[in-house]
Amino acid sequence: MPTLLTVPAPREIRLESVPSEPPGPGQVRIETLYSGISAGTELATYRGSNPYLHRRWDAEQRLFQASDAPSLAYPVRHMGYEEVGRVVELGPGVGEPAVGDLVYGTWGHRTEAVVDAAWAAARRLPDGLDPLVGIFSHIGSVALNGVHDAAIRIGDTVAVFGLGVPGQIVAQLAQRSGATVIGVDPLADRRRLATDLGAVDLALDPAAGGAAETIKARTEGRGADVSIEVSGVAVALHEAIRATAYSARVVALGFFQGEPTGLALGDEFHHNRVSLVASQISGVAPEQSYRWDKPRLARTIMALQAAGTLNLRPLVSHVLPFAEAAAAFAMLDAAPESALQVVLATEAAPASTVAAIGGTA
Numbered sequence: 001m002p003t004l005l006t007v008p009a010p011r012e013i014r015l016e017s018v019p020s021e022p023p024g025p026g027q028v029r030i031e032t033l034y035s036g037i038s039a040g041t042e043l044a045t046y047r048g049s050n051p052y053l054h055r056r057w058d059a060e061q062r063l064f065q066a067s068d069a070p071s072l073a074y075p076v077r078h079m080g081y082e083e084v085g086r087v088v089e090l091g092p093g094v095g096e097p098a099v100g101d102l103v104y105g106t107w108g109h110r111t112e113a114v115v116d117a118a119w120a121a122a123r124r125l126p127d128g129l130d131p132l133v134g135i136f137s138h139i140g141s142v143a144l145n146g147v148h149d150a151a152i153r154i155g156d157t158v159a160v161f162g163l164g165v166p167g168q169i170v171a172q173l174a175q176r177s178g179a180t181v182i183g184v185d186p187l188a189d190r191r192r193l194a195t196d197l198g199a200v201d202l203a204l205d206p207a208a209g210g211a212a213e214t215i216k217a218r219t220e221g222r223g224a225d226v227s228i229e230v231s232g233v234a235v236a237l238h239e240a241i242r243a244t245a246y247s248a249r250v251v252a253l254g255f256f257q258g259e260p261t262g263l264a265l266g267d268e269f270h271h272n273r274v275s276l277v278a279s280q281i282s283g284v285a286p287e288q289s290y291r292w293d294k295p296r297l298a299r300t301i302m303a304l305q306a307a308g309t310l311n312l313r314p315l316v317s318h319v320l321p322f323a324e325a326a327a328a329f330a331m332l333d334a335a336p337e338s339a340l341q342v343v344l345a346t347e348a349a350p351a352s353t354v355a356a357i358g359g360t361a
Helices: 040-046 117-121 130-148 166-178 188-196 211-218 232-242 294-306 322-334
Strands: 003-006 013-019 027-036 055-058 061-065 081-089 103-105 112-116 157-161 180-186 202-204 223-227 246-253 275-278 316-319 343-345
Touching: 003 322, 013 040, 027 117, 027 130, 027 322, 081 112, 081 130, 103 117, 103 166, 103 294, 103 322, 112 117, 112 232, 117 294, 130 166, 130 223, 130 316, 130 343, 157 166, 157 211, 157 232, 166 180, 166 188, 166 223, 166 275, 180 188, 180 211, 188 202, 188 223, 223 232, 232 246, 294 343, 316 322
Parallel strands: 157 180, 157 223, 180 202, 223 246, 246 275, 316 343
Antiparallel strands: 003 013, 027 081, 027 112, 027 343, 055 061, 081 103
């Protein structure tokens, strides 16, 4: 029987057997190969810090409201948004995709799913692309959306605060956009990876102090033309603001949770007229919304990988059996420095890509 990953309570993972559904008219059944774990949004739900678990999101007013019935409650049965799979069955009347086609998209941490055929056909993996990197369709879209919000110009200096998975992708995209990129992250392995991949021209350790001062010195005192904060840590956002040039832009891409500690808006933010832009994948910048949407963002990330412009395979640190999902989440929660992109592989995935906890892919 198919398996579904659920979160029955904070810091608990359960794998449930669910019925296999035959595809109906205009539908296809997909056998999942890989499903990536988000170390941001998903861990917030796993830990219990996601605001949807504590308040109700009023979609009409676009406000969080205090409520006895929050928008999300345990058990959470809809986890995961980084999937790749193979079409294994067509419903009546389906001409495409074909059985055997590889598709990327969002259908959650489950070993199979029934989806709309037209939706799947529009998300076929480019020929020759490693199926494993298809898991970056969504988080890659998040990063690309943030880079679009940054409005990078050739010759700009871009500071990227946080070199986790989305930060690594942001850094590669910014570098490919013609910018000089400075990466800031407290983990040496992440700084080294970004350097080795050619994504950053300089990597700084914020724990050493003086990141903003170093960035100012490297830019003849101006500061970064744009800074992109990707860690979701308030003190990093504060340093990003400090590092940014007068009347320039900071893009807040990270998922901040709770009240900020270490963010002093009366300091450089106020005195340097810094523009703070929130980037969130539920929408694109209004001025480009008639050209860009989430499907185009995802297609672009796939095409850039297929062309070799983006090199995202090295971001995958672990490919673990689906059955080890609980240990995978616990590792990301307790020891985030030990992993980058963790991917769950089903029994349908090539065995050569899978390693047990403690090993790397």
